[in-house]
Amino acid sequence: MPSFLVSVTIENKPEIVDPEGDTILNDLILKDKKAHVKKVRSAKMLRFQIDAKNKESAEKEVLVLCNEFRIYNPLVSKVSAETVSV
Amino acid sequence: MRVAVIVFPGSNCDRDMHHVLTNVFKLDSQLVWHTDDLPRNIDAIVLPGGFSYGDRLRAGVIAAHSPIMAQVKKMAERGIPILGVCNGFQILTEAGLLPGALLKNTSLSYICKWTEIIVRNNKTPFTNKFKLNQRIPIAIANGEGRYYADKETLHMLKKNNQIVFTYGEDFNGATMKIAGVCNKEGNVVGMMPHPERSAEQILNPQNAKPASMIFESLLNTLGVTA
Numbered sequence: 001m002p003s004f005l006v007s008v009t010i011e012n013k014p015e016i017v018d019p020e021g022d023t024i025l026n027d028l029i030l031k032d033k034k035a036h037v038k039k040v041r042s043a044k045m046l047r048f049q050i051d052a053k054n055k056e057s058a059e060k061e062v063l064v065l066c067n068e069f070r071i072y073n074p075l076v077s078k079v080s081a082e083t084v085s086v
Numbered sequence: 087m088r089v090a091v092i093v094f095p096g097s098n099c100d101r102d103m104h105h106v107l108t109n110v111f112k113l114d115s116q117l118v119w120h121t122d123d124l125p126r127n128i129d130a131i132v133l134p135g136g137f138s139y140g141d142r143l144r145a146g147v148i149a150a151h152s153p154i155m156a157q158v159k160k161m162a163e164r165g166i167p168i169l170g171v172c173n174g175f176q177i178l179t180e181a182g183l184l185p186g187a188l189l190k191n192t193s194l195s196y197i198c199k200w201t202e203i204i205v206r207n208n209k210t211p212f213t214n215k216f217k218l219n220q221r222i223p224i225a226i227a228n229g230e231g232r233y234y235a236d237k238e239t240l241h242m243l244k245k246n247n248q249i250v251f252t253y254g255e256d257f258n259g260a261t262m263k264i265a266g267v268c269n270k271e272g273n274v275v276g277m278m279p280h281p282e283r284s285a286e287q288i289l290n291p292q293n294a295k296p297a298s299m300i301f302e303s304l305l306n307t308l309g310v311t312a
Contacts, residue, residue, distance in 0.1 A: 016189070070180060
């Protein structure tokens with residue numbers, strides 16, 4: 001069975017204050033006068049290696065795992081996934 | 087009257103809680119490891135503070151999947167008083183027993199200090215000895231203590247009188263300065279501050295009496311004379 005790398009990005013919903021992103025923007029980037037940078041949002045990325053019959057089923061199974069084990073908190077965060085063959 | 091204090095890998099306030107329940111309030115308190123069964127005839131449950139599983143992934147989320155949590159959920163449904171303190175509060179939200187979520191403090195710092203909380207619901211098993219709006223000098227110690235509720239959740243909290251404590255000051259960005267909430271039925275309460283560190287005068291630089299009333303409320307609920 002082929003193997004895939006599924007990269008899951010967990011990011012807080014837009015309405016939630018993101019002090020980490022704000023600190024990076026305000027205390028690093030804007031302090032260096034790079035005013036063309038408008039926003040920074042922090043996120044967590046988890047990379048799953050999984051055997052599956054194809055790319056679609058690999059990604060689907062990983063997202064099911066994320067929901068089943070509350071790997072992200074649906075009240076607070078949203079998830080997205082990108083999958084590549086190993 | 088028997089109170090179970092549940093211990094997870096990384097709990098570090100379990101013995102403090104056990105001490106207060108046993109030695110100060112003379113309850114029959116028992117430490118219970120998270121893979122063991124809850125003892126029979128339990129009258130109340132406490133999930134203490136700490137860093138279960140090192141706060142990995144998110145504070146409380148791994149412990150929320152511990153074997154004992156299925157039994158805690160059944161006890162919650164039966165109306166048994168359940169208190170989650172700090173990491174215990176985080177575990178209860180991650181287990182779906184309490185609404186909302188605990189996020190990193192806006193300062194991104196671990197905050198450890200004395201503060202005041204205000205009683206907003208005095209109908210719960212842990213607040214029934216308080217007057218409404220009574221202030222409690224109490225210790226806080228957390229890095230992920232910023233209570234968050236979206237609009238729908240907040241509406242529900244207000245409608246059902248589920249906001250139990252608010253802070254007197256905004257130091258971590260919590261929604262409406264919320265420090266503690268309860269479930270719709272009122273028997274499950276979660277709070278970020280630490281009553282077990284505040285309920286003895288030797289530990290509290292201000293007045294330990296209000297914080298001790300959290301435990302006296304439990305005694306009152308259980309029918310024990312304080």
